[in-house]
Amino acid sequence: MLKITELTKKFGANIAVDRTNITVKQPAMIGIIGRSGAGKSTLLRMLNCLTEATSGEIVFDDLTVTQLRGAARRNWQSQCAMIFQQFNLVPRMDVVSNVLHGTLNRRSTLSTMFNLYPQSDIEQAIDILDRLGIAEHAPKRAEALSGGQQQRVAIARALMQDPRIILADEPIASLDPMNAQVVMQSLRRIHEEDGRMVIANLHTLDTARRYCDRVIGMRAGRIVFDGTPEQLTTGVARDIYGADENFSEAATSTEIETLNQPARIPVAAV
Amino acid sequence: MALADTASQSNPTVSEAYLAMVRQKRIFGGILLAIFVALMVGGFLVAQERNAGDFIPGLPQVLDFPAAVVAEAWENRAQLPGFIVQFFPSLIETINIAAVSTLIGGLAAIILSLFSTRGLALFPRMIPVVRRFMDVLRAIPEIVIALVLIFLLGGGPVPAMIAIALHTAGALGKLFSEINENAALGPVEGLASVGANWTQRMLLGVVPQVAPNYLSYALLRFEVNIRASAILGFVGAGGIGYDLRNTITFGTGKFDEAAAIFILLFATIVTFDQLSSVVRNRLTHGRAL
DSSP, X not given: OEEEEEEEEEETTEEEEEEEEEEEOSOOEEEEEEOTTSSHHHHHHHHTTSSOOSEEXXXXXXXXXXXXXXXXXXXXXXXXXXXXXXXXXXTTSBHHHHHHGXXXXXXXXXXXXXXXXXXXXXXXXXXXXXHTTOGGGTTSBGGGSOHHHHHHHHHHHHHHTOOSEEEEESTTTTSOHHHHHHHHHHHHHHHHHHOOEEEEEOSOHHHHHHHOSEEEEEETTEEEEEEOGGGOOHHHHHHHHTOOTTOOHHHHOOOSGGGTOOSOXXXXXX | OHHHXXXXXXXXXXXXXXXXXXXXXXXXXXXXXXXXXXXXHHHHHHHHHHOSSOHHHHGGGGGHHHHHHHHHHHHTGGGHHHHHHHHHHHHHHHHHHHHHHHHHHHHHHHHHHHHTSTTTOSSGGGHHHHHHHHHHHHXXXXXXXXXXXXXXXXXXXXXXXXXXXXXXXXXXXXXXXXXXXXXXXXXXXXXXXXXXXXXXXXXXXXXXXXXXXXXXXXXXXXXXXXXXXXXXXXXXXXXXXXXXXXXXXXXXXXXXXXXXXHHHHHHHHHHHHHHHHHHHXXXXXXXXX
């Protein structure tokens, strides 16, 4: 389905992503972990074509993503939704308009200029907001919402694109534990109910273990681990983060439960 | 604070170095002030030398002309309301020229500004070209463009409108592009990630963020354009400036009409100044209009 071959990105002398190979055969929920600067964000941005690859290629089904230009590239971007750490919504516009931005690739510039969207799209947008539990905020300006609510608006915008892949770049890094849980559960639910592929950069190990089917560890631009959450032992994690014996998973956990019981918690019914 | 205190106590060289820097700055400041004063005095003396008449003896005469206007207007004060009514249609024409040119120039400025902002421009290599083009628009005086257009198109409000709109596009384009530079790029990137094209990214990602600032500068420009449009009347572009030129000439005995026009212009500019400052206040403090 998705095949990344020898993908490399250089910023001047720095190599952000170094000859990466990833093959995904069926839709899965994939977590990418690693230190800051390990190349996680660059990898996702290359998938969405926000950053251009230096060499190597990304192939999705029969489409060579790295060769796309102009309208074809924008069309790919519409099929490959991206969720950002800082939400990247338009703050002064209302929530529904922000969700409707997911359809921009299908709409003419003139109609979007006057904020004219078909009735059916507006209803669909509100349905998606309802599914994520924030329909009551529909008419508010995006900037009036809390971080967790804004991130769910961003997820709604992603869903409005009806994407084949959802990329999430540190989706919960600026959220409190409660909102982080809601957002991660929403992403997991989208994967389970719609069968969409979700690739998320995560900054905590326990989130990756708890929500993902497959975990990829990156260090200094290279993939150093690729396996199931069960295979991700503390020793492997120390390797990924380049940490010593003092490294403890509970210390970085954002889960409320870890305060009392550091053991692994099974995925809650979502 | 505690840290800083211990640092300066334990390390007196830091405070010495800082005080030395302060002394140096004061010396430079003093030298600059002396140069400034010398230039002003020298320039004034040169101007006094080269003036056709004597500058200082001429000073008291400066007030003769306004005094003549006020005296004549005061004699015919009963006719002033009539003159004000008579010249009101010309005032409307002047304001119309200013409004249309602000609108057209402002819209052109939005497009020019988006093409000349680093990080947003569609063709980044064209940024210097667009900027120089805006410089040209600002550099050519409105009155020159208006004179050329009046020669080509004949007198009337349209040449004035085009002349002011061109200048407005250049002036506002520069200001707008500075506002655009401060716009957050997050929303733009968010829209890029859904596959929006450049126009959609600009209209939905940048313009909503900066629209209140655009409006605030456009209102300021509208005031400036009312004055500009009145001045262009002097060269035959219609409006109240044309009437002012006909009445203010020495020896025609129409100073009372000129006074009425001055009152109209003054009232208009005060009105629009107050209006735009109210609107701008509401925009910056977020209250609904």
